[in-house]
Amino acid sequence: MKSILAIFGSLFCLNVLAQEPPRSYVSYKTSEEIVIDGKADESSWKEAKWTADFIDIEGDKVPKYKTNAKMLWDDQYFYIYAKLEEPHIWATLKQRDTVIFYNNDFEVFIDPDGDTQKYIEFEVNALNTVWDLMLIEAYREGGPAIDHWDINGIKSAVNIQGTLNDASDKDQYWEVEIAMPWDVLTEASANGKIPQNDFWRVNFSRVNWNHDLKDGHYSRKKDENGRFLPEYNWVWSPQGVINMHEPEHWGYVFFSDKKPSENIEFKIPEDEHIRWAMYSLYRAQKDYYSKHQKWANTVEKLQDLPVSVLNKELNPKIEVHSSGYNLSVESPFSGKKYLIKEDGSFIQLTK
Structure with missing residues (x-):
């Protein structure tokens, strides 16, 4: 584990390494028509704030090229814009739904319910494939x-400041603009509603490869044994591990119905801190199973100290059954009850 995953002290009293709080962003509602041309030159985009600079996926390295994103929404679409600095802009894949991350790409991950189930992934390269x-x-x-x-109905466009697949010059950046229809995105949401004045879990990833040049053509770089060198993974909200498919680490996007010119503060709810603590126990339970070939039936077998969140002690319970286990807890903040199953699904038991 990397140094960014330090123990929280009074925030998390766990003897397992806990994640830092995910990053958050306020996406404002726009009444302006957004033309998807890859340029984001509408006034709403200019007023929208940039995300924090992307960081290495494990959270402890600064990428060699800068990446930032912005977000907006209206009654039809969730809009995303990203700017990716890059001196060598190249892409080869042209077939939709091929494995786009074999090129340098920009990726979007969306989990409306934050339950790590039924989530959306989107990838695009500099050819807008x-x-x-x-x-x-x-x-x-x-x-x-x-x-x-x-x-269905998605719109995307790429604009390049430089020349695509041309090694004779130095490029500046490529930018991506996306409009995702709500009527499709909400298929992944339990309530099927646009998250007005509510949040969804979202993250962005940028895959970047070392490259080779042969006869003026770009390709992924290989080592002396002919194996591709590993890619770089740069993300908005750090994952702590080289794996985008741990949705509990993704960021929080709050969809405000205010205009981009207004300044709204979003504070991650207290019960979300409980979610992070429970996922720390979930990961500890997986480690326990790999060592003992059975599930721990008490929290004490997973960690020594009491589980405490925001200076409130929790009392999580583990129930082992024939097909796995349930880890449940009652929130000291809201009185709501939550449960994580062996497959990582997060369930709110009480409204």
């Missing part, structure tokens, strides 16, 4: 990727 898919359950748990599920 896209791959959109739905994961019924987290890929880390063996969840199938539904490749033939499409974000």
Whole structure:
């Protein structure tokens, strides 16, 4: 584990390494028509704030090229704009729903309910070739990727400051603009509603490869044994591990009905801190199973100290059954009861 995943002290009293709070962003509502041309030159985009600079996926390295994003929404679309600095802009893949991250790409991950189930992944390269898919359950748990599920009606455009696939000059950046229809995105949401004045879990990833040049053509760089060198993964909200398919680490996007010119503060709800603590126990339970070939039936077997969130002690319980386990807890803040199952799904038991 990396240094950014330090123990929280009074925030998390766990003897397992806990994640830092995910990043958050306020996406404002626009009444302006947004033309998807990759340029984001409408006044709403100019008023929208940039995200924090992307960081290495594990959270402890500064990427060699800068990446930032912005977000807006209206009654039809969730809009995303990203700017990716890059001196060598190249892409080769042209078939929709091919494995786009074999090129340098920009990726969007959306989990409306924050339950790590039924979430959306979208990838695009500098040729504006896209791959959109739905994961019924987290890929880390063996969840199938539904490749033939499409974000019908999606609009995307790429604008390049430089020359694509031309090694004779130095490029500046490429920018991506996306409009995702709500009537498709909400298929992944339990209530099927646009999250007005509410939040969804979202993250962005940028895959960047070292490259080779042969006869003026770009390709992924290989080592002396002919194996591709590993890619760089740069993200908005750090994952702590080299795996985008741990949705509990994704950022929080709050969809305000105010205009971009207004300044709204969003504070991550207290019960979300409980969610993070429970996922720390979930990961500890997976480690316990790998060592003992059985599930721990008490929290004390997973960690020594009491589980405490925001100076409030929790009392999580584990119930082991024939097909797995349930980890449940009652919030000291809201009185709501929550449960995590062995597949990582997060369930709110009480409204």
